[in-house]
Amino acid sequence: MLAIKLSQKGKTNKRMFRLVISEKSRDPYGNVLEVLGSYNPHTKELLAKGERINYWISKGAQMTSSVNNLLVEKKIVEGAKVKASKKGEKSAKKQAQVTAKADKKKKAEQEASAPVAEVKEVAPEEVAPEEVAEAPVEAPVEAPVETTEEVK
Numbered sequence: 001m002l003a004i005k006l007s008q009k010g011k012t013n014k015r016m017f018r019l020v021i022s023e024k025s026r027d028p029y030g031n032v033l034e035v036l037g038s039y040n041p042h043t044k045e046l047l048a049k050g051e052r053i054n055y056w057i058s059k060g061a062q063m064t065s066s067v068n069n070l071l072v073e074k075k076i077v078e079g080a081k082v083k084a085s086k087k088g089e090k091s092a093k094k095q096a097q098v099t100a101k102a103d104k105k106k107k108a109e110q111e112a113s114a115p116v117a118e119v120k121e122v123a124p125e126e127v128a129p130e131e132v133a134e135a136p137v138e139a140p141v142e143a144p145v146e147t148t149e150e151v152k
Helices: 050-058 065-073 092-121
Strands: 002-009 016-023 034-040 045-048
Touching (some): 002 050, 002 065, 034 050
Antiparallel strands (some): 034 045
């Protein structure tokens, strides 16, 4: 797959960029198919071959987000700008995990605080002392005592 991307050139604090077309997986500083223009970020000057850029796009080449934003800004290519910075951006899967953890934590806090609130809300009811009926106590029955009398 072909991609239009920026290739750095120049000294460390005086960077300039070339717009190049090459394989997407290839190093932008190695072999390139064609140099399509240059960009100076200090003066914001963009020199681009609009016809060649449109030709490569028609052949299926894709642009990096920063190249797309530059070309849209200079009205060489029609379209909308794309969010170029991936810094601080979380994947949807990680974002879902983070929100799930936060929801679990909130639920745990609510459950922990809810029983305390319920105890405070429920006033102890005064229970009228019930009359306890005592069971009648039976008198102990004495066992018959055997006497030793002689019977004649």
